[in-house]
Amino acid sequence: MIVVDQVGPLATIQDLGRPGWFDSGVGAAGAADRASLRLANRLVGNPEGHAAIEVLLGGFALHAEQRVTIAITGAPAPATVDGTPVGHAFVLELAAGQVLRLGYAPVGVRSYIAVRGGVDVAPVLGSRSRDTMSWVGPEPLGKGDRLPIGPAPRTLPTVDFAPVAPPPADLVTVRAVLGPRDDWFTDATALFDGGWEVSTDSDRIGARLDRRCGRPLTRNDERELPAEGMALGSVQVPPSGQPVVFLADHPITGGYPVIAVVIDADVDAVAQARPGVTVRFVRVVSGSEPAGRA
Template identity: 45%
Template structure:
């Protein structure tokens, strides 16, 4: 597959590289894990196959041989030789024609899966580009050629697992979270604000973290917190009181208290929040 145009941001992603945190290497991987898994399931690929993660569309490519591809994550569609496909439609693509990813009206990140996956060399067991650590394949550039892997004889699935069936764009409503592990560092008013106020995604957000604007989450304790391990979906609060939701390319450790952690499904939903989006939070059901 040849890259003709990259759009605002296109990177290679897969399931990530777990097991290296003790070396200071983050997991990384797809920012919206559910949309990524659904793309591979629809394309007939094994779990963990490398795809392209496209932010706000704009990607344009061509294939030297016939291919099968699908786009998930947003309401963007594949436009094959000028003809738009349906949302999340699995498309047979002739060799040599132009294939474009449209600009989504809702959502932020689309996942382009090609049957066979992208067979670039893995780094520490993963083909994910980690933007904070600089580990993994280079960001695709115009003129680059990405090899497509061998197609395994599994074919497209007759039906998706229930866990992968959802709307092309995540539903509205509060993001679910669990308080802790450092909620005791914050005042009761801060906890109430987190669970009742509205927060706005700022333009400084990226695959490392969603930076939010809203009421200041005030601390009940002063002093410094030693750096400790953090996970995707952690809601870290720096001294200015403005929360940051860690996304897929988050660092291994964080030195500010984590007031709460999003559920995995809500972390996927947060991955589709554009700058200017308004977010609310609620306690996850037991």
Template identity: 50%
Template sequence: MSDRALAVVRAGALTTVQDLGRPGHAHLGVPRSGALDGPAADLANRLTGNPPGAAVLETTVNGCAVRPRSTVTVAVAGAPCRVTVDGRPVAWGAPVRVPAGALLDVGPAVSGLRSYVGVSGGIAVEPVLGSRSTDLLSGLGPPPLTDGTVLPLGRPTGVHARVDVAPQPAPPAELVLRVTLGPRHGWFTPEAVHTFVSRPYRVSPASNRIGLRTEGAALERARPGELPSEGMVLGAVQVPPDGRPVVFLADHPTTGGYPVIAVVRAADLAAAAQAVPGTPVRFVAVRRR
């Protein structure tokens, strides 16, 4: 194997390869996937001189540790965390030179959930349907990292950024999600719709890359039965039989039979990627544009 590679020393709780995902394949039953916090992944790429579509590592909760086989530039964005090279602290949110054979350790998230590790040249695993993203629902793309995995790297195509620290939004203390009601809000009582857009919920520990699950008031249905399966979109707020809303994220199924009460604005979903369990959630109704 080329010396353009990363050896995984500590895989962490869940570290996956992610890029811009696989939009446009829903008619084949293939989810879009891709980085949950797109702006953070884009920043990690900009800081290391990569194009926007380069693949990065997405860590969850407790980071990861990797050892490059050649000298690389890395940048960690997203959830703030301690970053070290051979035990020495280095900058988070800025480009860092990591010599060949040195250990880059991305520590646990201080706040938020997911950090993004950009590496000069990008992670160059074999693409599937045009994307290198790991999809936890369909199983497409590379499997989640395990200790001992070796990941190939591409050749650098740009120059890393010249910044000390790049500003980034803090993980949300309260997650405010703007929603457009529909297409199936008529399946719920008027009182339930009012509850949905006026009462606070909390992020459930059962949330994952497929969907952000909530805890709070159950939404009462106005009509019984289930829908024939219909297409689901990123940000759809589906209400399963327990009545608690679920916000579909990047690895969501392409179809579903539970009614969708609303759809979240795409611009608000990056914050959902960083909302830790217990974070208050408010759904705010806005008009269609």
């Protein structure tokens, strides 16, 4: 077992989600930054989809009741074991009774703590992820929670350290495909002009953006749009004109037009962009090819 000693703004258990339940009104959820979850699991020798702890900003602490192997990835929150600083994206060994503490990350939003064997709470609809929108999955973590650890996999950790760059502190550039409702706007290419600022009104459901510089988004069609399916990375524009980039716990349907969709490879970067960071959209036709100005 590992025991939670302290929780900051929010800490949840996350794996790679529960796809396949849209027809029942349940979204996929899962880690907001999937690449960081996968890396943490690989570092401790787990399959990439094992459940881990997603920590919002930091301020988290736990101790081990038995010897465990862990790794911390994502937002580089300063970490200590019994007061001794330890590295980020390192493989760490905690002896029984030792305490791991995370301070508050200077950049990024979400850190991931993986333990060899995975966090072995009961799955709900095939996943151990907490969906903060539909309230499906294990409850957010609180002080005193005891988390079981699954059996150690046969594979052994093969590296001690993964040299990964921290999330950008000032500017995040993401690629997006225009549409499917770009024709509802006077000039949808205004999305790609200037920059947008991540709002404090952002969470695991989506990153809301305020216009920092550039042309505003104005609609040329004020009809109500019938509810339609929403994909991860959809850039939905409500009447305020403030785009929302849908993240892990996004609704499965929505009634505001989607002006563009962030490509899957860049969604993790949006999930790590903290309030005040500038987001710049680059238009692509496919997953990687920039498009000419329309």
